Amino acid sequence: MSRIVNRGAASAPTLADVAEVAGVSRQTVSNAINNPDLLRADTLARVQEAIDELGYVPNRAARNLRTRASHLIGLRARPAPEGTAHALMDRFVHALVDTSRTAGYHIMLVTDDPEDRTGTAGYDDLLRSTAVDAFVVTDTHLDQPQLAFLESRRARFVAFGRPWADPDAGHPWVDVDHAAGAALATEHLIGLGHTRIGWIGWHKDSRIGEERRSGWSRVLKAHGLSTTAMASRVEDTIASGRSAAAVLLDEARPTAFVCASDTLAMGVLHLLDERGLRMGEDLAVVGYDDSLVAQCLPGGLTSVRLPLEQVAEEIVAALEGLLARPSYVGPGVLLPPTLRVRGSSGPRLG
Amino acid sequence: MSRIVNRGAASAPTLADVAEVAGVSRQTVSNAINNPDLLRADTLARVQEAIDELGYVPNRAARNLRTRASHLIGLRARPAPEGTAHALMDRFVHALVDTSRTAGYHIMLVTDDPEDRTGTAGYDDLLRSTAVDAFVVTDTHLDQPQLAFLESRRARFVAFGRPWADPDAGHPWVDVDHAAGAALATEHLIGLGHTRIGWIGWHKDSRIGEERRSGWSRVLKAHGLSTTAMASRVEDTIASGRSAAAVLLDEARPTAFVCASDTLAMGVLHLLDERGLRMGEDLAVVGYDDSLVAQCLPGGLTSVRLPLEQVAEEIVAALEGLLARPSYVGPGVLLPPTLRVRGSSGPRLG
DNA sequence: GATCGGGCTTGGAACGATCAACCCGAAGGT
DNA sequence: ACCTTCGGGTTGATCGTTCCAAGCCCGATC
Numbered sequence: 206m207s208r209i210v211n212r213g214a215a216s217a218p219t220l221a222d223v224a225e226v227a228g229v230s231r232q233t234v235s236n237a238i239n240n241p242d243l244l245r246a247d248t249l250a251r252v253q254e255a256i257d258e259l260g261y262v263p264n265r266a267a268r269n270l271r272t273r274a275s276h277l278i279g280l281r282a283r284p285a286p287e288g289t290a291h292a293l294m295d296r297f298v299h300a301l302v303d304t305s306r307t308a309g310y311h312i313m314l315v316t317d318d319p320e321d322r323t324g325t326a327g328y329d330d331l332l333r334s335t336a337v338d339a340f341v342v343t344d345t346h347l348d349q350p351q352l353a354f355l356e357s358r359r360a361r362f363v364a365f366g367r368p369w370a371d372p373d374a375g376h377p378w379v380d381v382d383h384a385a386g387a388a389l390a391t392e393h394l395i396g397l398g399h400t401r402i403g404w405i406g407w408h409k410d411s412r413i414g415e416e417r418r419s420g421w422s423r424v425l426k427a428h429g430l431s432t433t434a435m436a437s438r439v440e441d442t443i444a445s446g447r448s449a450a451a452v453l454l455d456e457a458r459p460t461a462f463v464c465a466s467d468t469l470a471m472g473v474l475h476l477l478d479e480r481g482l483r484m485g486e487d488l489a490v491v492g493y494d495d496s497l498v499a500q501c502l503p504g505g506l507t508s509v510r511l512p513l514e515q516v517a518e519e520i521v522a523a524l525e526g527l528l529a530r531p532s533y534v535g536p537g538v539l540l541p542p543t544l545r546v547r548g549s550s551g552p553r554l555g
Numbered sequence: 556m557s558r559i560v561n562r563g564a565a566s567a568p569t570l571a572d573v574a575e576v577a578g579v580s581r582q583t584v585s586n587a588i589n590n591p592d593l594l595r596a597d598t599l600a601r602v603q604e605a606i607d608e609l610g611y612v613p614n615r616a617a618r619n620l621r622t623r624a625s626h627l628i629g630l631r632a633r634p635a636p637e638g639t640a641h642a643l644m645d646r647f648v649h650a651l652v653d654t655s656r657t658a659g660y661h662i663m664l665v666t667d668d669p670e671d672r673t674g675t676a677g678y679d680d681l682l683r684s685t686a687v688d689a690f691v692v693t694d695t696h697l698d699q700p701q702l703a704f705l706e707s708r709r710a711r712f713v714a715f716g717r718p719w720a721d722p723d724a725g726h727p728w729v730d731v732d733h734a735a736g737a738a739l740a741t742e743h744l745i746g747l748g749h750t751r752i753g754w755i756g757w758h759k760d761s762r763i764g765e766e767r768r769s770g771w772s773r774v775l776k777a778h779g780l781s782t783t784a785m786a787s788r789v790e791d792t793i794a795s796g797r798s799a800a801a802v803l804l805d806e807a808r809p810t811a812f813v814c815a816s817d818t819l820a821m822g823v824l825h826l827l828d829e830r831g832l833r834m835g836e837d838l839a840v841v842g843y844d845d846s847l848v849a850q851c852l853p854g855g856l857t858s859v860r861l862p863l864e865q866v867a868e869e870i871v872a873a874l875e876g877l878l879a880r881p882s883y884v885g886p887g888v889l890l891p892p893t894l895r896v897r898g899s900s901g902p903r904l905g
Numbered sequence: 906g907a908t909c910g911g912g913c914t915t916g917g918a919a920c921g922a923t924c925a926a927c928c929c930g931a932a933g934g935t
Numbered sequence: 936a937c938c939t940t941c942g943g944g945t946t947g948a949t950c951g952t953t954c955c956a957a958g959c960c961c962g963a964t965c
Binding site: 267275277318475498501503 | 623625637645662664666818846848854
């Protein structure tokens with residue numbers, strides 16, 4: 206069953222059509238839509254009536270052409286790698302779409318063109334062609350060159366993530382206080398009576414990883430507890446988390462772990478599973494990101510939850526400043542995460 | 556630290572600028588971009604050179620206005636509810652973005668405006684205002700009225716999901732063969748030696764749920780195995796999955812469960828955890844959706860994997876037909892899922 | 906040598922909105 | 936009485952591209 210369809214093309218009503226019906230000029234209709242307070246109440250009502258009658262909807266392309274704006278924000282994001290717990294994108298994307306809508310923007314998804322090695326030409330084109338007004342970029346820690354390129358091109362964008370390389374960078378940014386999150390997790394474990402708390406984190410070249418790690422070490426030191434031989438830095442995979450946990454557990458005998466991600470935490474849980482140890486009771490584990498995995502796991506994985514909804518709000522606020530004329534670039538925003546306590550951090554120690 | 560920035564507005568080069576540099580007319584430049592084969596090779600080269608020299612990028616708004624097309628596809632999707640394992644959106648969205656790009660389209664995200672109860676006005680506006688050329692709609696099973704509305708408005712859209720109400724609906728659709736997935740899971744368990752296989756699914760009014768369930772019952776019957784008292788229909792939450800499993804386990808004593816979702820399967824695993832039973836060994840469990848949770852869980856959750864990349868490809872193909880002139884609507888496409896075998900379905904029985 | 910035709914090129918006119926400037930009458934100040 | 940101001944509305948120009956119909960050039964044909 207297939208067919209050729211010929212859609213009737215009764216062309217849509219334009220501003221001029223509405224103007225004629227309402228007995229006013231084009232501009233007045235335009236004002237009725239964009240600056241209603243410029244019109245007298247009775248005129249406004251008459252125009253509105255004509256709009257409703259004709260079912261008029263402004264043509265975006267024409268408006269975009271004239272105003273040199275598209276009210277479209279490009280979201281540059283890479284998908285969560287399979288096999289990791291990392292699914293914050295879903296939540297963040299939705300929060301961003303919602304917040305943007307209330308501000309009159311729509312979100313357009315952009316991913317890297319695998320054929321473009323620099324991964325930047327496409328973005329530049331989108332901006333220059335007025336396809337998007339600005340970008341929201343994530344994964345800033347991974348793409349220093351790209352960020353530099355965007356800045357050099359005077360591209361308009363807001364970063365979810367600090368400008369690690371240049372704290373004084375000229376672009377707006379919003380980030381989560383990663384150290385505070387790890388500190389929260391560590392304090393929580395100390396509060397439960399733990400004194401030997403290990404860290405499983407990312408490689409040293411990960412700025413976020415080091416940031417999170419600093420929260421852990423700072424709190425331990427503040428409580429006079431030792432960090433020596435208690436930390437491991439590995440790749441963000443379940444397998445590395447598992448083996449890092451195995452080594453630390455045998456050598457330093459921690460009673461709890463704080464992990465730089467839920468993925469690594471899952472690695473610890475894999476190890477517990479293998480060794481027949483009970484999560485929470487034999488070993489406390491805290492993850493990071495509050496992924497779906499943390500939420501769904503039997504017993505639940507205690508995890509640091511990123512305030513993605515607030516991040517989205519701050520990003521949209523920054524976008525509005527960026528796109529205002531003259532554009533306004535405020536200071537970077539750092540938001541505190543929270544801790545979701547679940548079974549994996551176990552009961553208070555005897 | 557905040558500041559007012561005044562960006563230099565060296566206005567972008569236009570078609571006319573390129574034409575002047577290349578010593579040809581606007582139309583020739585336009586042809587060089589859109590119909591290169593209409594030009595003599597040397598002219599084309601000269602134009603291309605001018606384009607590169609000026610760094611010209613066609614203005615989308617102007618093109619959209621003239622051609623009455625935006626090359627933007629609206630993706631209507633709702634976020635995964637927190638606390639469920641359901642994270643297929645991430646993968647599907649990315650697949651769709653990638654496939655669309657190769658076809659020259661971009662994806663714009665759309666969610667329901669909570670203030671608009673019908674949830675349809677917004678979509679209609681977007682189409683009429685030429686903001687998007689067409690929609691991709693998901694969750695078709697949940698929104699019958701919306702689908703009907705879109706059809707009545709002659710809106711252009713492709714559905715991810717069968718037109719359950721009217722199998723002969725006029726819009727293109729792509730769906731996964733849900734029954735086949737459940738059948739795959741059931742066959743797998745039978746192959747492992749199970750004969751008492753339970754079903755935990757969704758309420759009867761869920762068409763997808765019933766479809767998946769039919770795969771399970773069909774296979775059992777084909778093998779002469781009983782389905783009586785072996786099935787339960789509940790909400791898609793971990794808690795309901797857990798209690799459904801508890802009841803079935805006590806009353807019908809199945810040795811394996813096929814679940815309509817990974818979320819429900821996680822419910823079963825929660826129960827095992829409570830009762831101190833071992834997943835896979837004491838009870839085999841198969842989920843549906845191949846979520847990150849299934850992948851990350853210690854031992855792993857065997858699950859039915861949806862061919863989302865292929866779905867995306869078929870959807871884009873359907874979109875291209877829909878947007879061609881005259882538009883072409885092909886028959887619906889049904890794609891087979893696959894099974895990802897992991898620890899939760901356990902070893903071959905005794 | 907005039908005509909024809911095909912391949913390229915050309916200027917002008919849309920597409921549908923907003924911007925900038927202007928217009929008009931009534932109110933208020935000097 | 937005259938000038939200014941201001942609210943409320945109009946008109947022509949413009950954004951940058953593609954469509955349209957006509958024009959040009961050149962070689963081939965009669």
